[in-house]
Amino acid sequence: LKTGLGYTLKGVGDNSQMIKSLGINIGSIKILGLMISNGLIALSGSLMAQFLGFSDVNMGIGTLVLGIASIIIGITLFKKFTFIKDTTAIIVGSFIYQFTIYFAMSLGMLSTDLKLITAIVIIAFLATGNLNISLKKNKYKASTKNKSEKRGVIDVTN
Structure with a gap:
């Protein structure tokens, strides 16, 4: 990726x-990026099928779940x-996800x-993210209420 393209x-x-403002068609560049990434995915899938000696439709499902869970966590x-960069956060998220699987297996749980x-x-983790947002809204309301009382304005609506 050290060329102009x-x-x-x-x-x-x-x-x-910014790239669009330079007059470059970003749609074709996005398609090129998708072509490169899908080509690399196809290459890795074919190498895995050669290594294992068979192919199955459900071979990549666990990897997809691991990736999405790592991003969320x-x-x-x-x-x-x-x-902390997003890449580092995702790597730590994958460790946490794998640790939960290890912990559940050490307790002797079934695959289901x-x-x-x-x-x-x-x-x-999704609920925790949503709770933080709602707590911030409540803190904002409380802080604006305290600021208005300090200025001599009293809220009589409550």
Whole structure:
């Protein structure tokens, strides 16, 4: 990605409006990026099928769930910390997700129970992210109420 096209591809990913203002068709650049990524995915799938000697439709489902769960857990935990990059947060999220699976297996749970445990963990992290947003709204209301009382304005509606 050290060529002009590579820098354009990175630019579309970072700030597509700027690249569009330069007169470059961002749609074709996005399609090129998708073509490259899908080609690499196809190559990895074919290498895995060659290595294992067979192919199955459900081979990549666990990887997809792991990726999405890692993103949810990592971003939810570290969204307040601006010094931690998203990539680092996702890697830590994958460790936490794998640890929950290890912990559930060490308790002797069945594979169907593992799916339930991972679903509960993901829902818990999603709910935690939503709780933080609602708590911030309540703190904002409380802080504006205190500021208005300090200025001599009393809220008589409550």
